[in-house]
Amino acid sequence: MLGLGTITKKVFGTPNDRKVKAVRPLVAKINDLEPEFEALSDDEIKTRTEQMAMRAQKGESLDALLPEAFANVREAAKRALGLRAFDTQVMGGIFLHQGNIAEMKTGEGKTLVATFPAYLNALSGKGVHIVTVNDYLAKRDAEWMGKVYSALGLTTGVIYPQQPDDEKKAAYAADVTYATNNELGFDYLRDNMRASLAEMAQRGHNYAIVDEVDSILIDEARTPLIISGPSEDRSELYVTIDKLIPEITDEHFKLDEKTRVVTITDEGNDFIEKRLREMELLPEEQSLYDPESTTLVHHVTEALKAHKAFTKDKDYMVRDNQVVLVDEFTGRMMAGRRLSGGLHQAIEAKEGCAIQPENVTLASVTFQNYFRLYNKLAGMTGTAATEAEEFQEIYGLGVVEMPTNKPIARIDEHDAIYRTAKEKYDAITEEIKKANATGQPVLVGTTSIEKSEFLSSLLEKAGVPHNVLNARQHEREAEIVANAGTLGAVTIATNMAGRGTDIKLGGNIEMQIMAAVDADPDGDPEEIRARIEAEHAKAEAEVKDAGGLFVLATERHESRRIDNQLRGRSGRQGDPGRSSFFLSLEDDLMRIFGSERLDKMLSTLGMKEGEAIAHPWVNKSLEKAQAKVEGRNFDIRKQLLKFDDVMNDQRKAIFSQRMEIMEAEEVGEIAQDMRHQVIDDLVDQYIPPKSYADQWDTQGLYVAVMEKIGIDVPVIDWAEEEGVDDGDLRERLYDASDEFMAKKAVDFGPEQMRNIEKQVLLQTIDGKWRDHLLKLEHLRSVVGFRGYAQRDPLNEYKTESFQLFEGMLDSLRLDVTEKLSKVRPLSEEEQKQLLAQFMAQQQAAQQTEAPAPAPAEEPAALEGFDENDRSTWGNPGRNAPCPCGSGKKFKHCHGELV
Template sequence: MFGSIAKSLFGSSNDRYVRSLNPILAKIASFEPTLQAMDDATLANQTALFRERLANGETLDSLLPEAFATVREAAKRVLGQRHYDVQMIGGIVLHRGEIAEMRTGEGKTLVATLATYLNALPGKGVHVITVNDYLAARDADWMGRVYRFLGLTVGVIVPNLSDDERRAAYAADITYGTNNEFGFDYLRDNMKYDRASMVQRPFAMAIVDEVDSVLIDEARTPLIISGPTDDKSELYIAVDAVVKQITPDDYEKDEKQKTIVLTEEGTERVERLLEAAGLLEGANLYDFENTQVVHHLNQSLRANVMFKRDIDYIVKDGKVIIIDEFTGRMMDGRRWSDGLHQAVEAKEGVQIEPENQTMASITFQNYFRMYPKLAGMTGTAATEAAEFFDIYKMNVVTIPTNNPIRRVDEEDEFYKDTHDKFRAIAKRIRQHAEKGQPVLVGTVSIEKSEMLSEFLKQEGVDHSVLNARYHEQEAHIVAQAGRLGAVTIATNMAGRGTDIQLGGNLEFRVEDELAGMPEGPDRDAAIEQIRAEIAAEKAKVLEAGGLFVLGTERHESRRIDNQLRGRSGRQGDPGLSRFYLSLDDDLLRIFGPDTLFARMMRSNIEDGEAIGSKWLTKAIETAQKKVEARNYDIRKQVVEYDDVMNDQRKVIYEQRADIMDAETVGDVVTDMRAETVNAIVGDACPVGSYPEQWDVEGMKDRLAEILNLTPRIDDWLGEDAVDPEMITERVQAEADAMVAAKAAELEPETWTQVEKSILLQNLDHHWKEHLATLDALRQVVHLRAYAQKTPINEYKQEAFALFQRMLDAIREDVTKTIAHAQFQLQAPPPLPDLPDFITTHFDPFSGEDNSADVDAGTLGLIQTQVPPMQIPQPTGVEVGEDPESWKGVVSRNSPCPCGSGRKYKHCHGAV
């Protein structure tokens, strides 16, 4: 009670924080008369003056008032838009590395210019992150006019750019692009073999538009770059045929977790079916030999039971294309991981593409935490304020609106089933459209949007359907959703980032209607006519009550509902919003009140009857809070697991950078060789043991295999003072001498290049294998909970041990490759083509792909440079042509001299 009294007297902590910025606003305003008096050239020269003052020791904070006033004046001259005071507050919040929560239509795009300009002055680069490529290109062009007027350079990162184009864009003062493009460029850079071929420079600041979408919704899924593996199409098809024969009684499904498990009877039935299909080895499905079949079976079950066509994916041109659950967009080029996509392809009977192996991976949380300064803006962040601070250490500041909000948010209406609900929605839409009120309808899937479209056709209502099938035109359709009597059905938040203006959007109408008209008096007259039409239409729409936003069901997150509501009532316009719900809605069915409540509802509501109450609305909000908490736990789990890999990733990536930057890596290679010799001798001659207990023959084999040496160990053993240290020193000396002789055959620069190439190739190969091992570990480590162990702690311990093992393997393989390498002073043979690498952004826990970016995955070939010199595979020793003569000469673990690529023991040396 005392808290509410204090709040009414002094305002909330957010209100007090916003009020504390008023002195800065007054200082910004004090510069306005001086800047207004300047001509364009003098105003543009302010940037050079600011940079000079920074060089002389001033801080960005001290420059802020004057710099913000300069941007305000430049925007007024270039765009015809003057920043409001509330937008200045948003700019200050962004500069301080916080999140500005601003209502839709308050001009967040313009707000970003303030903090972006100020933080671009040091010349280290500012990244502005948007949710799709269209917005990145639009904002870079639109706001870029202000930056260019003030003498700053602007770049934009979109798909299908060459490395040179990307490098130029990142070298600009300000770079626009999507979260996926920036993240994938970071991963690609750390797969390059030459520092000069990297495109990004060190991070300085990122400003994230629609920060909740990027850092919350999409943060459930890591970014992954992968390459193809072996083709297993026949196995997928065979397992799919088995799964299609089982019944719902054979399995139990959990829609909350998107998991499915066979019952005991189901397992026995599946075993018989697999045995009949010739896929089962032995009698038991869960025998070790059947591990791969069980994996394919589980994925096929999920594909057939949990994943629905036209909701989770669509089939287009013979391909399975994922649908983004948040935006309803098609995601060309994206694929589910771990064989799930192949299982869906088998289910739909389309061509099965091979699985992919992870080459590089990072979560958005760990990617964006690398920026020294991170800020963001959105219309809906307050409900996730705790998560933003917990994960990113960013505070959420709610910015007041420029004009009071006049939108009316009506209570939810409940119906018995979907049919009744959609019939009522169609009638309500017709009533509002007939009086000229524009209606924006939000649906959660393509299926629902097309179902509602049929109901509207029956009612005779003209409408536009905007979903993943027609995303090319989404910005143009959404921009005109505020026209008189317009009815627009949008899947989720399609078109987010495009302003809905009552009466229509001038810029888009000019683009659509006057595209072919040349510049001149006729075009100017036509634009003025369109402007007059929009003004007249806006007056009629205002009279009809403004934009009516209608939600066909509640989303899992309150934020998504608030985003939809926020499309109405921009800049003090009148508006209306209401959500329609039924007991068939997924949220109520899976997460809602218990079945007793549902039975009472079904028995007491007549067909077509609607009820509404604050209690029911509260129950829905409680269900949403449960889901939000669960989703936060999933994201937190992703971060916890990726944090383990992130520490290792930093070590590997820093090691790669050091190798590329070093003038010579001879010391590193020599240290690796010394450690390898120590390990070989140490294993054969344990501390405290006697010479007669040593594994001398094993040591000889290992030295021959790895170091390509046959030292006189038997002679050394006859000496009096023999000990492991003496053997180590002598072997080390022989190995160093042999490598020095090889190095003498080549020019010093060439030898350095050889060593670098060998180091980087081995590092990448083992890191790729390590990622695959960690993926497998993460999928099974949760089973340790049955043994009363904490899965994340078990994962940390095992991941650390695996990392140590990987470093040992790298050290040994580098030593082995250099010891066995033979150099020919002639042109090397042409290198094989690199495979196509695929960029994906999927959820490791649910298998869903949550990316909001359509095009980032369609990049095709990754621009990775092949190392300058490929080292031939070692054959161990010189041998003749007769395989019989190889016995006892070639080590069993060496590559076979026949050139098959397999080990000798698996080829001509097979017993």
């Protein structure tokens, strides 16, 4: 019998169906305009852009311009790329313009979809940001879709790491700017550390379209972006503590695998205390519970975490004597990213690598709070429905599932569960051999580098030729993915999320044509294209006959989205295909989430070795386990956001204050307000409100005014005058300090005084904010323990961080006032002395100068250097000369590929 909900859906359709149905008339309207725009010349298409931009900037709504704008884009893309957008793509563009997430299956052409709303919103003249998951995709998409924008008369920019400032500014000034989420976030933080408006790169946050929105706004939102600077070197302490870890046994600590939190037990506390005393790291009279021991306890727990919770070749890799993190979602190496709080240094000590100094935070922001800066936000992905609640709650984004251009023909099989990992891998090897024998291409999904290489060794033994795609092979990524759909191809991939390259049956035709043209530079490109297209059509038909792409997953991921992304690689644009998940009770997800019950059940059923259980109920219970993990991760991110929201309010206040100072021609008034506030605070301190004259500390006030404001005035005499109260004293001090600063402005000259005030204000704000961030970090680390005293850690954090912020503002006013009171122009005599010192230093330097060195030899390549064999490169540091002999630093040459 059908449930009430099912009957309602049959009659009225789902909410998603109704949303899709509502925009169909708009798509029809755009289609009706197609003949009109087909008749336009290339120049007329650009003229239409100019006309629509004028209309938008005069106040006409973008919704009113949408049909014409979308018709213009469709025509321009047809001419520039030879691609006519399907109705489903146009529909996706409408939902993106409305500020939604368009969930589109793999192969539905998301890259082209983004051009529609990007063009429409760029007409306002305020710029549009298109956000991608990596630099390769940002450059590729900007170059590819840049042809469409160029045909429409718009400019395109791309942001990438280590970009020269002038180039970066030009890219942000373009109508449409492609960038990664990391670069956008870091540029926002850098802009808020600049000394003048002219140095800032970004020009506001108008509209952003986030590609792979689930990866960026959910998976990567757990960790904030941090700009940091080096602190004191503690490398010896990390190495010493690391030697202690092998002696620590299982009863000395507890590890929560899910959260990677290490807790030292009472036995562990006694043992570690004893050993640290023997190592002369802990004084005899001091215990680990004392506040002075916080740093030591922190180092021990980080070292334990490094050894027990982080695994080499899964969580990180060692390359060129450096610990490089591996992205758990994409399997890519994250060069330059470091774990905070000393954990990265602990892993470096564990692996015997050079220990880089710890960093202190200069500025930080979470992706949640960065992307909430935009006036309008939209996103695209193949998988968002499972996280719809989070998108709505955190970002106010609705999720709309787009219909596919052609019906999905992929067969999704039930999960096969084996009792042991060995049985599972034996079955996987057999399944791959079976598919490979028929020529069916196989894409095998694994969850770590280690597992992908283990499976690769099994396939080698079985004599199955294959490719491996993980962080070690990331240079060949596009090529491996492009060939994964050819007849008989077997590809083992660590996580297929955000790969950005379609797996097309028969292989990627464009890449095949490019390779053929490169191989035969003298041949006719048109002939080569015709030949390759004919060969490709035959290959595609053969692969379809073999059953299309077979996606075989070796494990369930914590998140259903990651599994769906892998599954979605097969069956694009109505292609045939199938997907299957092979699991064992020893898998991480099964082990952590109660495989004991299932193991007992399978034993009761009397399952023999090598047998698998496959049933819809098992799928359901696994999805429930995944939903639990997703819920827990959502709670972690929500909690992170609640804490960051407290800091975000303070960050906005400080950043807007900086912006106000940079934009102001004259900041004397801000400095004056601060000075008067300091006078008020000093008067309140030495002349308490409602106190009698004999309780006044006028001597203390006189000294404080001299020291802090820089003025010598007869405060004591004023106070003894009849009828003078604290209000009169304030007014006299205001006037005296204003007169003192006005005279200083005359001595310096108004222009120079304005610059001095501006720089003192900005530098003091930056220094105070940096110290404040450090205090907030320490507060975050201790406030969690308040829960044991039945107090809400978040409320405690809000209260105490507000008190710290107020204290920071008080000390900011005092510092600025004190610094400005002490600056003075140099006298002629002092200027002469400085000049004489400088000349004497110059002469001394010339006398001791060594003979001119011989002309430098031309840089030569390292002996035996082979560009394609990394083992011949030696072991150059990031800043050492590149072994290829180019003369460039390694990091700017072949090191970029590493």
